[in-house]
Amino acid sequence: MSLKSSMWLQYQIDANWTRPLVFVVYNILRPVGAALLLVAMFYVVTGGYMGGGSLAYLYVGNAFFMLIAQTLFFVGWVVHDDREHYQVLKYLYISPMSYFKYLIGRTAMRFLLSGFALMVLIVLGYLLRIPYRIDWLLLVAVFLVGWAFIVGAGLLLSGINMLTARHGGAVGEALAGIFYLLSGAIFPLSILPQWVRGFSLALPSTYWFSLVRRAVLGAESEEVMAQFTTLQVVLYPMAISMVLLGLSYLSFLGVDHLTRKKGMLDMTTTY
Amino acid sequence: MPGVYSIESRSLTRTFKSKGEVVEALKEVDLSVRQGELFGLLGPNGAGKTTLIKIFTTLLLPTSGYAKVAGHDVAKEVKQIRPIINMVTGGEHSGYGLLTVRENLWMFSQFYGIPGKVAKERIDSLIDRMRITHLADRKIRTLSTGERQRVNIIRAFMTGPKIVFLDEPTLGLDVETSRLIRRYVKEWLEQDGERTVLLTTHYMMEADELCDRIAIINDGEIVALGTPRELKKRIQDETAIGMEISPEIDLGWLDGTKGVMGYSAKEEGGMLSARVVMEDDSAVSDVLSGVTARGGRIISFYKDEPTLEDVFVKLTGRGLE
Structure with a gap:
């Protein structure tokens, strides 16, 4: 029940600030604006050439990156918001529900709501003549693997945030930035320096973006990632995500003890 | 729980490290609160009252000694303790401001696993009891301090706790709200002999009016303990x-x-x-x-x-x- 209620809570926090119509319009305009800005930059850089695989690579990577960015950005703040803005963390904590489960619920709803913006961008892509060749089965894998990876990383981040002051929330943004830069979301691995590429290949998100391109564009156009089979790009991030989920749970148990030891569950750091 | 205190501590000590200094917030505190009691902790700000409440509500670990709630160790048996306790803290603005009063309460009821129908009945009844029916569909952020505290009282009591911790629940509230809360707490306790309340306050009138027994705490130490009458006898x-x-x-x-x-x-x-x-x-x-x-x-x-x-x-x- 706590999972369902925390998902409901996240929906309310995301949507309850305005009327439903304004909420829908905002959630369409925001991602569309950001995507069009990127397309405009591409248009300028290429001197008006809108064809080829580069735009599709850039557009799809940017659209799916939103799932990572919005969810991780959010997870970076949820603990601090509960603890210091809403001042409810201690009340949530002394209830019989698992706060870990509660975080999973809120992260899951954030992921779902980000999916709404993603759908809008996919539709917009049709208008921009992005050559979609959607493999529905792989697309399901994209969401499953993506959810597991983002929630795993997010929960690990939440554990860290329970021990940090408000500025610690920026860690989520920083992490999302790393994924944007190094995972082949919009910059192909082949253009990254060799020493950076090794780091990129260790990130589960790199394989996930490759899976995204295979599921949405029909094939992997990026030469480094094309060397991996589709099965590999499914299994590798899935395995890492499972490890991340396990690690996040273990770290949560450790953090739980540490926060109770240090008295940080109702800490306020309003500076 | 025959033979078991609702709330108990022995040689309970809690220290905090701050800028290289060790501050002793609680020093060897021994406390035994019986089932059915409304027990008060009276002391000035910084005496250690909130620290003690945090330990009993499983939010803070003791440095040494032990604390038990309903016979369960607060450090090791949180799963047994949390379903039967709740707490209210005064002087804060807690609650999801974007949710209405009813939504906030409903959500917390779900975190306690209360069936939807039962939760709704309890919420309606307590909203009425706390005289905020007209505010039920207002967002929390639009409420005054006193109104928010009435919502907090409902949040704590609707979950059917056996032991409630009230940490300065009437701090900064108007006379009417304070009186309403005091009356409700007293009635709630009288309805069931298995219920217990631990109240911290620095309002002596509140402690005198409500509490069966009082411990006076100063600088982390219990300096006196007894019924209000016994304590006052000390200076006859x-x-x-x-x-x-x-x-x-x-x-x-x-x-x-x-x-x-x-x-x-x-x-x-x-x-x-x-x-x-x-x-x-x-x-x-x-x-x-x-x-x-x-x-x-x-x-x-x-x-x-x-x-x-x-x-x-x-x-x-x-x-x-």
């Missing part, structure tokens, strides 16, 4: 006087005055309202002449019945405020 041989002085003068000299055991003073409407506890009547004239000698005009003077604050003054040499 002493003399307590109250006076209003204008203009305000420093009463620090009272510390060295023979026969004076302690005093408390606060500013009220441009005057100084002071209470002085003395060993006997012989010190009264010295106190009064001392005030006038320092430029203070005594507006009113009265010999008073001993209060819990006088007990505190006698034990610690200072007031509760």
Whole structure:
């Protein structure tokens, strides 16, 4: 029940600030604006050439990156918001529900709501003549693997945030930035320096973006990632995500003890 | 729970490290609260009351000693403790401001696994009891401090706890809301002999009015424990006087005055309202002449019945405020 209620809570926090119509319009305009800005930059850089695989690579990577960015950005703040803005963390904590489960619920709803913006961008892509060749089965894998990876990383981040002051929330943004830069979301691995590429290949998100391109564009156009089979790009991030989920749970148990030891569950750091 | 205290601590110590210094917030605290009791912790700000509540509500680990709730160790058995407790803290603005009163309460009821229909009935009943029916569909952020605290009281009591911890629940509230909360807490306790309340406050009237037993806490130590009557008996041989002085003068000299055991003073409407506890009547004239000698005009003077604050003054040499 706590999972369902925390998902409901996240929906309310995301949507309850305005009327439903304004909420829908905002959630369409925001991602569309950001995507069009990127397309405009591409248009300028290429001197008006809108064809080829580069735009599709850039557009799809940017659209799916939103799932990572919005969810991780959010997870970076949820603990601090509960603890210091809403001042409810201690009340949530002394209830019989698992706060870990509660975080999973809120992260899951954030992921779902980000999916709404993603759908809008996919539709917009049709208008921009992005050559979609959607493999529905792989697309399901994209969401499953993506959810597991983002929630795993997010929960690990939440554990860290329970021990940090408000500025610690920026860690989520920083992490999302790393994924944007190094995972082949919009910059192909082949253009990254060799020493950076090794780091990129260790990130589960790199394989996930490759899976995204295979599921949405029909094939992997990026030469480094094309060397991996589709099965590999499914299994590798899935395995890492499972490890991340396990690690996040273990770290949560450790953090739980540490926060109770240090008295940080109702800490306020309003500076 | 025959033979088991609802709330219990033995040699409970809690220290905090701050900028290289070790601060002892609780020192070897022994406390036993029986089932059915409304037990008060009376002490000034910084005495250790909130630290103690945090430990009992599983939010903070003891440094040494142990604390038990319903016979369960707060450090190791949180899963057994959390379903049967709840807490309210005063002087804060907690709650999801974007949700309405009803939504906030419903959500918390779900975190306690209360079936939807039961939760709705309890929420409606308590909203009515706390006289905020007209606010039920208002967002929390639009409520005043007093209204929010009524919602907090509902949040804590609707989950059907056996033991409730109230940490300064009426802090900064208007008279009407404070009275409503006190009355509700008392009634709630009387309805079921298995319920227990631990209340912290620095309002002596509140402690006197509500509590079956009171522990006076100062600098992390329990300095006295008993029923309000027992505690007040401790100063039956002493003399307590109250006076209003204008203009305000420093009463620090009272510390060295023979026969004076302690005093408390606060500013009220441009005057100084002071209470002085003395060993006997012989010190009264010295106190009064001392005030006038320092430029203070005594507006009113009265010999008073001993209060819990006088007990505190006698034990610690200072007031509760």
